Amino acid sequence: xxxxxxxxxxxxxxxxxxxxxxxxxxxxxxxxxxxxxxxxxxxxxxxxxxxxxxxxxxxxxxxxxxxxxxxxxxxxxxxxxxxxxxxxxxxxxxxxxxxxxxxxxxxxxxxxxxxxxxxxxxxxxxxxxxxxxxxxxxxxxxxxxxxxxxxxxxxxxxxxxxxxxxxxxxxxxxxxxxxxxxxxxxxxxxxxxxxxxxxxxxxxxxxxxxxxxxxxxxxxxxxxxxxxxxxxxxxxxxxxxxxxxxxxxxxxxxxxxxxxxxxxxxxxxxxxxxxxxxxxxxxxxxx
Numbered sequence: 001x002x003x004x005x006x007x008x009x010x011x012x013x014x015x016x017x018x019x020x021x022x023x024x025x026x027x028x029x030x031x032x033x034x035x036x037x038x039x040x041x042x043x044x045x046x047x048x049x050x051x052x053x054x055x056x057x058x059x060x061x062x063x064x065x066x067x068x069x070x071x072x073x074x075x076x077x078x079x080x081x082x083x084x085x086x087x088x089x090x091x092x093x094x095x096x097x098x099x100x101x102x103x104x105x106x107x108x109x110x111x112x113x114x115x116x117x118x119x120x121x122x123x124x125x126x127x128x129x130x131x132x133x134x135x136x137x138x139x140x141x142x143x144x145x146x147x148x149x150x151x152x153x154x155x156x157x158x159x160x161x162x163x164x165x166x167x168x169x170x171x172x173x174x175x176x177x178x179x180x181x182x183x184x185x186x187x188x189x190x191x192x193x194x195x196x197x198x199x200x201x202x203x204x205x206x207x208x209x210x211x212x213x214x215x216x217x218x219x220x221x222x223x224x225x226x227x228x229x230x231x232x233x234x235x236x237x238x239x240x241x242x243x244x245x246x247x248x249x250x251x252x253x254x255x256x257x258x259x260x261x262x263x264x265x266x267x268x269x270x271x272x273x274x275x276x277x278x279x280x281x282x283x284x285x286x287x
Contacts, residue, residue: 004031005099006082010072011038014090018045019052024093030100034058035076039066070193070202089178091228101223102181113186113215116175117223131160131219132174137256137268165221172219177203178227186215201247208255238280245276
């Protein structure tokens with residue numbers, strides 16, 4: 001297909017939400033082809049999709065094991081011919097004009113490598129992580145120890161959703177990994193996702209590498225999607241927390257270890273694991 005957008009959806013136990021997600025993409029006013037990569041789901045999400053939708057635009061790839069998010073994405077990326085690629089979580093719902101709006105905006109901003117949009121919770125609120133700065137070790141300490149709450153004039157969190165939405169497309173350090181619209185030509189320069197991240201933080205890694213190659217990350221406030229956050233991880237919350245925090249350790253070591261003195265860097269690593277331990281205890285005994 002030419003003049004289309006390729007959509008990659010990595011599925012793992014998304015239930016009926018996977019079918020809802022794919023149905024929403026098929027309503028797109030802009031031509032699409034859809035790659036559903038199933039990472040050995042243990043539920044009936046793939047069966048529901050196959051029984052509900054028959055469409056030649058859908059390509060289903062079944063992995064025998066859960067190989068992780070980045071390896072699943074990378075297994076498809078080199079074979080795509082479209083100018084733009086949408087990486088979409090299976091628990092996300094887009095609108096009919098979402099992709100056309102992404103294409104139109106990206107065409108106006110040729111230096112943009114990746115763009116994102118307003119990601120809403122089911123209640124309509126803006127999702128945390130929808131707009132963010134890079135979570136440097138210092139910013140991570142600010143968030144972990146609530147310094148942005150105690151000293152708001154001096155300490156800023158990397159989460160930006162407390163600030164007013166911009167009125168125009170805005171260059172930003174990070175967007176939501178649940179919905180990323182990527183320029184194919186930029187990927188060829190920056191490279192594929194880092195497969196050492198099993199789940200979480202591969203998007204942050206990409207943002208750093210795109211910006212290092214002078215590509216912009218663009219936040220587009222006029223585009224909105226809905227994300228049922230946490231649905232796919234509902235049965236393994238502590239395991240997902242572990243992957244997330246392990247990913248942050250790799251991210252810090254890869255990009256910041258040489259920039260920070262050891263006396264500051266190692267307390268950050270310790271703080272990450274302390275945070276994981278506290279959240280795991282809270283999840284196991286108080287959820």
